[in-house]
Each structure stands twice: as C-alpha cells, then as structure tokens.
Amino acid sequence: MTFATMLQALEGRVPILERRGDLGMAVKEITDDSRTVSNGSLFVAVKGERVDGHQFVPMALSRGAGGVVAQHSMETGTIPFVCVEDSRRALGFLGSRFYGDPSSRLRMVGVTGTNGKTTTTYVCKAFLEAISARVGVIGTVAYQIGDTVTPAAHTTPGALELQRLLARMVTYGCTAAVMEVSSHALAQDRTSGCEYDVAVFSNLTQDHLDFHGTMEAYFQAKLGLFTGLANGHKANKRAIVNIDDSYGPRIVESCSVPVWTYALKAKADLRAEDVRLSLQGTEFTAVTPLGNFRIESHLVGEHNVYNLLAAIGVALHEGATPDQIHHAVTRVTNVPGRFERVMMGQPFTVVVDYAHTEDALNRLLLAAEVVKAGRIITVFGCGGDRDRGKRPKMGEAAVRSSDVVILTSDNPRTEDPYAILEQVEQGVVKALQQRPHVQYRKIADRREAIETAVREAQAADIVLIAGKGHEDYQIIGTTKHHFDDREVARDAIERLKFHA
Template structure:
C-alpha cells in the first residue's frame, strides 16, 4: 500500500509547525526528494532554503517533472496540487524522509560519534567491537558508508537528510542490527540528522575547525551539544552518552546532557580510564579501568590519541552488552583505519606515515605520537584547505614547528584560493614558532607531489616522514576540479624513485 502525504505529515506532529494544509492529503507518494532534478511521477517535492540554492525557486520545475505534492516553507501563489506549508522545511525534511523509509533508526541501535578529531577511528573500532559480539553493523562516516559487505563512497561525513534515511533503510533491509555513524557539526546545524533516534552519543573533543561555517567556537560547541540534548527526544530505552572529560568541552557537555553519562579519559577521574599506557610504533598497550572491571588492552593502533578513541569504543561496547573478556579479545584484531596513522611500507629505512590530521590539535596529537615513537628526525609535510577556516592556518604552522625537525608547507585542497596565499598565512605561525625553535628547517613547496618527494629524499635511516592533512582522500581539489591524488601512492612512488637512484 502506497504511503500518503497525510501519513508522512504525521511525523511532523510536535516537531515542526504546520502552517497550512491544502488539497487532498490522501494523495499517494511514490518518492521523496528535495532536488527538482530527481523528481519523477508521484514524487513529493520538499522545497528547502539551502546553502547554495532555494528550493522554492524550483517548484514549477518539480511540478512539470511529475511531482504530485509539495511541502514548502514559503507561500507560493498559484499552486494547485496538494501541499503542506511548514515553519521550517529543512527541519521537516529528515522527519518526512524517516517516515517515508519506515522510520529505520527506530529499528536499529544507533551510535552517533561527534567531535573535531577521532570520529572516524572511534567509529571503526566501535564497529569491530560490536561485530565481535554478534551484531551486524552498518557504518556511515568520512571514509565510506558500509552496509554489510557493500561499501559505498562517502559524499559527506554525514550524508544529506534523505540519503541518510535511505542508507539506514538499506541497513535494516540488509539485516543490520546497529548503525555506527559519524555526526558532523554541519549535519546537526543543517538538521540532516532530524528523524534519527540515537541510543548512544559519543563526544571525542572540540578544537578549532569549521569557523568559516560556525563563526565562533561557542556556536561550534552548541552544534555538537545538539546530539546529546537530542538523546531525550525519543522513547527508545537504554540511552547513554560517552564523553571525553579530559577535554574541557566534554566536561561542559557532560554537565548539560540529560541522558546517563559515562566519562572517559587518561589524565583525571573518569568512568573509563586508561592506566599504565605504553606506546610504540608496533602498537599500544594499557589497562582499561571500566564500570565492568579492569582488563589489558593490546592494540595495533598507535599513539595516545588512539587510546582515547579506544576508550570511547570500549564504553560503547560495554553499554551494548559486551563483556570485558570479549572486548579484550576483539580489540587485538582492530587494524588501522585508512589514512589514520597509515604507514607506507616500501622497503625504505625510514618511516613514512600518512594521516588525516587537518587541524592544529590533530596535528599536535599526530606529532606527539610520532615523538614518542621516532628514533631520528621528524619531517612534516602539510597544508591547509582553501575556502575553509583561515584562522587555523598560523596555528597549524606553529604546531608543526613546535614538534618537528623539518617542516615542508604545501598545498592541501586549495580549491578556489591561490595556493601561495594559503602558504603565506601558514608561514606566519611558522615564523613565530621559529623564535623558540630556530634550528627547525622549513620550506614552502606549493606542488604537493614535489613536496612529498623532497621529504622522502631528505629522510635518513631512523627518520619519520609525516604527510598530514588528506589521509584517505584520493583526490586534490584545485579550483573547482577534482584531480586524482593519493598521498600513499605518491609517497610510495617517491620511495621507489629514491631506491632506483632516480
């Protein structure tokens, strides 16, 4: 039996104000979209005031393409098809999508992971630990979307509202019992997660990023907080927040969260705590002190930042019913996430690591981990994305110099900015930090391939080359065009050239 507009509208009750209903709301809805280009016969078109375009301008196109009903925020004269006018069509979109796809999040255990850094690794470790206790787990995040054996390319860290509900429905249909997803601050502000009922929310940390979008750190914090406040917005039982209280913003979120909280950390008092931490290039060991007891963690993951990621995932697994014995066994099998402290092994006598670190805090975490592991020098190659938060550029320059022996500034995804102008802004921080560490060498090489090649040729036995900023990405955006570019491939090619005397 086809879904009707009236049945979809039930999902808005108490969540979005309905200003006007007009026409036969019993009209069947064959599809739902907010993109007029994808409208087909019998579609419900939801007109949203978007970041790039106002969907209300495309109502006529949607109707001519076969849309049988509308949901809109702004009144439009002359509309004769059935429609519902709401106070906020962006907020309504996810609710309508959820109902159209059968409210899939209500049929899954939903784990949402948010924070500036660590979301991807935490999500991957969560997936591994939950699968070890027999759950079938879908994954939505920065690297890819995974549904059983199927892997789909990720368009965004958190997909659009309708795409998200469709993915969750595919998980349900594919037999998944749990969805682990990265929840970005953009998605929370843009209501992309509206219609999702979360069981567990994880907070990793909050450091400067995305201020081109949020404008202030307080607004960025408020965006993250939405995930935790939203835990009370559903009738699902057994909810919990798992929060890093070594981060000051985590302490604030813990105090404001209406759901039960488990805290985690290394430095202070917490419900889940890492003790006797030992770090090496081969992996990490520590004792996890938890509400269910203490146990030894032996992991292939490298660096103190991954201790935090593992603690968060351990908390999720415990809440979802895993025993400490099951977790202790499962965590030994967790391997590195693509582009997260990923080593490039090509027979070279020095270490090459590719990492996604693209904020000053993430860069400090990466370099601190490297300092604890390296035998020789640290050579850091990094850049900053164009058309993004400019305020973090000098901070990243300072961080690199503070923890490296040689720094090579290069292009990340320059997009529509002049690459050299971006490097000049990063260089301001580099020059400031050189006052404290004048022995650090630095160069500016806008061409990323050339910069990686220089770093590899500069490296000696025992050194560590860190290539930061892009991680798993296999492209570089120059202007508005994506070009194939994979730091791992480029580094491997540079090593082979070095070995062949090229």
C-alpha cells in the same frame, strides 16, 4: 504511503502552518531536488546555503510532483500543499517516515567531535561485531553496508540520503549503525528523523569556523546531538563523553540520559592505566565500570587511547564483555588515512594522516615524538576556501615538534596556493624564534613536497604526511584531480630502490 500519514511524523516536532488539497494522495517518492521529481513525488522545498529550493517548485510541479512541502505559502493549483515552520528540519522526519523509520530498528551510535570520529567508529564496529551485531558504518572515509563500500561525499550525508542508507542497512539485516555526526549535519538538521541510542563526544578544537563563525556556535551544533538524545521512544540510552576536553563538562551537564565519562587525566568512569606506546601499537589497562582488562591495539599514539576508551564505553553499554573487547580490538589493524604507514622496505617510517587542524596535527606529532628514534619530517598544508584562522596555528604546531617542516598545498580550491602558504608561514616564523634549528621549506606542488621529504629522510627518521589522509584527490580550482598521498609516497620510496 499517503501524504497525511507522512505528516504524522511532524507532530510535536515541526509545526504545520497550512494544509491544502487532498492529503490522501499516495507518495511514491520523496525528494528535495526538483531534477529528480517524477509523477507522484513529494517535493520538499528547502532553502540552502547557495540555492533556495522554493524557486524550483514550478519545475517540480511541471515534472509531476504529487505534493509540495514548503516553508512559506505558495500557489500550487490543485496539487496538495503543506506549509511548515522549518522545511529543512521537516525533511528528515518525512524521509524517516517514508523509509520506515529505520533508526528505530537499529542500535544507533553517533560519534561527534573535531578529531577521532573515524577511528572511533571503526573500533566501535569491531567491538559490536564481537557480540554478533551486523554493523553498518557512515562516515568520512566511506559508507559501509556489508561488503558494499561507497566512498563518502560528506561525513554525514544529506537527510534523505541518510534515511535511505539506514533503510538499506535494515534490509541487509544490520542490527546496528555507527556513524560520524558532523557539526554541519547537526546545524543543518540532516539528522532529524534519527533516534540515537548512544552518543559519543571526542573533543572540540578550532575547525569549520568559516561555517559556524565562532567556537561557541560550533559547540552548540555539537551539543544538539546530546540534548536531543532523550527524545523519542527508545530506552537504555547513554552519552560517552571525554571529560579531559574543556567542553566535556558542559556536555555532561546538558545530558538528561545516563553518562559515562572517559579520560586519561581527569577522574572518569573509563580510564587508561599503565599506558605503553610504540610504533607497533598501544597497550594499556582499561579501567571501566564493569571491571578492568588489558588492551593491546595496533593503533599508534595517545590520541588513540582516547578513541579506544570511547569505543570501549560504547561496547560495554551495548552488552559486550571485557573478554570480547580484549579479543576484538586486534581486528582493527589500520584505519584508512589515520596514522597509516607506508612500508616499502625503507629504513625510515612514512606515515599518512588526515590531521588537518592544529589539534589533530599536535596529536599526530605527539604520537611521533613518543616513538621516534630519529628526526621528524613533517609535510602539510591547509585547505583553500576554509577556516583561515587555523593556518598560522598549524604552522606553529608543526615547528614546535618537528625537525624539518615542508609547507605545501592541501586542496587549494579557488585560492592562490602561495597565498595560503604565506599565511601558514606566519606561524612558522613565530615558532622558529623558540626553535631556530628547525629547517623549513615551501613547496606548493604536493607531489614534489612529498618526494623531497622522502629523499631527505635518513634511517630511523619519521616522515609525517598530514592533511589529506584517505583522500585520493586534490581540488585545484573547482576541479578534482586524482592524488593519493600513499601512492605518491610509495612511488618516491620505490625510486630510492629500498626493498624489504
């Protein structure tokens, strides 16, 4: 493929300010990392949060780059050069063209929101497979293409990695891709070059303000998935929007494609009636534009009713019948790190969950409250070098719905774990004014905290271990250490000598 052919992908999308040299050169590879440049590579210089790729153009040229794209004019000698208005945005479109515009050959489902993205994508995958689609998944837990599962470094990968993944899905024979679309990815144009068929909005609550600054900026990043949905050449598009969330109506107003709303409280296109919740799962009647039918799911909690409704909307839009959905929902027995039960024959329940925001913790605790027979013992922490404003709020949330709260470390990163605990404790102390009977402890060592909770548990209690979910590591300083809440909980239970 020639440089000139790739530039056609920018027409009407990213203004080209300068062209220089022989644009008929053959592009053998495209990269934004100067360390991976080889002869014939097209190097795209992108200004990042910490490093400006423009300073590495000389290195890219020395390694044999055959062409350069940058955001301001630069001297590249005889090497073809193009200056664009926004090289970050251009990267995705150029990558898409280089890899054969893979999103145009897949049914693309994008799921965004603060909470619920992972579960919704897993359920969507099961529903779409029920109509004989071969489905790839990109998300927080892993990237899945057939039997190949790669641990995810980011919820939504970088622009070029994303296009490579989609191209691999096409090569494998996938007909659909379901992906979590993070606010970071949208703000950083990682999804430029992707054309979606369906976009899902789950909810929006405080998170990532260390990056976005304000809730409005956070919302505007999410909104981009929906305002951009009408762009491109695909037909039969739709947005699926949670109208119970306060931001939902703004999403609906901004959409220029058909919308199905879903809700448990408000009037909506997709609703759940006769909801029954237990530790064994969730049952309800799905009321939809294409008829009513019963859902019996292994997923636990009211928050999963929302996730199921969103996935039902996607499946119906993509052509699934109510009968196919009814049978397919039983295939999702568990989503890694999402209300994942650790069962070793003990007479109490142990649940590991990814809940790492106030809203997610509230939803987790509500799910436990509805089905509890004993006490709720909650173990959680807050990550270091991240949004500090949510720490006391999470402390309040834990006390409001727990009987015992154990504050511990999450991924402290470069912060002092004890300083993080003190900030969480501010919310705990405030909430204790209304619920003084709640016991709480601070145990910075996460292993010790989990072991303490397990020893504390009595018959019929529920132990909630929140914050890390599927993660199998803990970041202390700048080093990753192996740490899996599920493994630690199993070891602690085993030492109590319970057996099924």
